[in-house]
Amino acid sequence: MLSISKRYVFPVFNQNWQMFAPDPPKGDRNLYYRCRFGNNNYSPWINPGKSILKKHQANRFWNYGKLFNIYESIHRELKYLDSNIDYGIKKDRIKPDSIHAERSKRIIKTPQYKMAVKYFSAQAITSFKDRKIKSIEFMYVASTFPPIKNKAAEKEYQVIVFPTIDFEDSNN
Amino acid sequence: MKTAITKYVNRVETLFTDKVNQPFTILLFKKAVYLYIILNNMISLPIARQIWSSEANMIHYYPQDNLAIKLLNLLSRPEVNNYYWYFVIGQFICAALALFGYLKRLMGVLLYFISVNLYYNAGLMQNGGTNLLVITLFYMIFMNEAAGQQPNHRIRSFDITITNFAFFAAKMQVCLLYFVSAVYKLYGYHWMDGSALYYVLNIDEYSTNWIRKNIANADWLTIPVTYFTLAFQIVFPVTVWIKKLKPLTLWIGVAFHVLIIFMMGLTDFGLIMLIMYLLFANNVKSKMALNALKII
Numbered sequence: 001m002l003s004i005s006k007r008y009v010f011p012v013f014n015q016n017w018q019m020f021a022p023d024p025p026k027g028d029r030n031l032y033y034r035c036r037f038g039n040n041n042y043s044p045w046i047n048p049g050k051s052i053l054k055k056h057q058a059n060r061f062w063n064y065g066k067l068f069n070i071y072e073s074i075h076r077e078l079k080y081l082d083s084n085i086d087y088g089i090k091k092d093r094i095k096p097d098s099i100h101a102e103r104s105k106r107i108i109k110t111p112q113y114k115m116a117v118k119y120f121s122a123q124a125i126t127s128f129k130d131r132k133i134k135s136i137e138f139m140y141v142a143s144t145f146p147p148i149k150n151k152a153a154e155k156e157y158q159v160i161v162f163p164t165i166d167f168e169d170s171n172n
Numbered sequence: 173m174k175t176a177i178t179k180y181v182n183r184v185e186t187l188f189t190d191k192v193n194q195p196f197t198i199l200l201f202k203k204a205v206y207l208y209i210i211l212n213n214m215i216s217l218p219i220a221r222q223i224w225s226s227e228a229n230m231i232h233y234y235p236q237d238n239l240a241i242k243l244l245n246l247l248s249r250p251e252v253n254n255y256y257w258y259f260v261i262g263q264f265i266c267a268a269l270a271l272f273g274y275l276k277r278l279m280g281v282l283l284y285f286i287s288v289n290l291y292y293n294a295g296l297m298q299n300g301g302t303n304l305l306v307i308t309l310f311y312m313i314f315m316n317e318a319a320g321q322q323p324n325h326r327i328r329s330f331d332i333t334i335t336n337f338a339f340f341a342a343k344m345q346v347c348l349l350y351f352v353s354a355v356y357k358l359y360g361y362h363w364m365d366g367s368a369l370y371y372v373l374n375i376d377e378y379s380t381n382w383i384r385k386n387i388a389n390a391d392w393l394t395i396p397v398t399y400f401t402l403a404f405q406i407v408f409p410v411t412v413w414i415k416k417l418k419p420l421t422l423w424i425g426v427a428f429h430v431l432i433i434f435m436m437g438l439t440d441f442g443l444i445m446l447i448m449y450l451l452f453a454n455n456v457k458s459k460m461a462l463n464a465l466k467i468i
Contacts, residue, residue: 007241008238012241012244012306012310013307015352016352017352018300020372021359022360022361027371027375028375028376028377029377056437057437073230074229115231118227118229119229145374148367148370
């Protein structure tokens with residue numbers, strides 16, 4: 001019975017109604033990218049979700065919310081990816097001096113990273129139409145608000161840098 | 173004792189099999205769902221490629237290996253994915269036909285099949301509202317407000333029974349949603365210490381500059397509202413069935429979901445929940461509403 005319900009009922013009638021439970025997120029989660037151009041100059045760090053969110057805040061009934069959901073799903077997936085990779089690296093007892101290279105190697109193979117490559121490439125092409133883009137760097141930044149009883153305290157930040165997208169390679 | 177039980181069972185049986193209990197409520201609810209799907213479909217058209225095409229930023233998970241689930245994930249298959257426009261336009265046509273009462277049963281089945289495919293294909297960007305919508309669309313396949321007009325006695329009895337059960341199941345679905353969410357929250361730290369709303373309203377995604385400046389840090393407001401939200405979700409599954417408390421419960425819920433739409437920007441979820449509340453509307457008032465809208 002359990003296996004039948006897992007196969008047929010669970011995917012369609014999933015009742016996982018968490019809705020900010022057991023605890024709501026405790027801070028902002030954002031993605032930033034920057035491009036390296038042909039002359040080796042860098043663009044500023046850009047948060048592609050910021051302008052969509054502003055539009056969504058101004059008009060709750062148009063499709064900006066859906067566009068923001070796409071952005072949100074990417075940073076959520078990247079966060080999961082990072083946690084899974086970290087877990088795998090710890091489990092496989094990778095030597096400390098090869099962790100960075102191993103992490104990059106594993107991340108690049110994942111569908112989440114490929115999804116991010118597609119997303120940031122499209123963003124970069126739209127934002128810098130007339131520039132020759134060599135590579136794109138991107139990162140996940142999460143902040144945690146101070147507790148309600150100590151609001152004056154500083155926010156805490158978590159930054160996860162992902163392997164750089166070699167733009168010419170990823171386009172070929 | 174045995175007679176009392178028999179009487180009770182007979183009463184319940186009659187309640188479900190005698191007649192369609194709230195035909196106008198069912199009709200109003202179904203039309204509201206179809207209208208929502210049409211409007212949602214229309215605002216999605218300009219960004220359809222970003223959501224459903226092979227160029228979309230989506231990951232498709234295929235953990236299931238059975239035919240039913242494969243069929244509901246048809247659009248996620250690479251060989252079908254390029255035909256996403258058929259699904260998008262198909263959803264619009266089916267919802268429009270169902271709204272105006274053409275081929276209702278067939279449209280109900282098609283709409284479920286198409287909507288679930290669109291939903292699963294863009295699963296990563298969906299929220300609880302869309303999940304609730306597709307579950308409700310399944311129940312709606314079995315709801316026939318005109319079941320009492322079937323000429324064949326056996327078909328009529330069967331149709332009435334499944335209509336009433338599907339209608340009841342949809343109402344229970346709303347209660348289940350609040351109940352499950354409330355139970356999860358009871359395990360959380362920030363719902364119990366009253367700070368959940370402080371965190372939520374400080375997040376860019378669920379707030380605005382004005383809300384952050386004027387509301388998010390006002391503890392005198394956020395702490396009571398956190399506890400009130402939790403209490404509402406706990407009591408809703410009970411009070412919505414008590415005649416005297418039902419209107420108050422529903423109006424509080426309406427206010428709650430309108431705030432969710434405007435303050436937090438969870439428009440899909442808020443609108444779907446407001447539509448779900450129509451399930452609890454009175455049959456006479458639903459008829460009046462339909463007459464007023466002249467779409468009966």
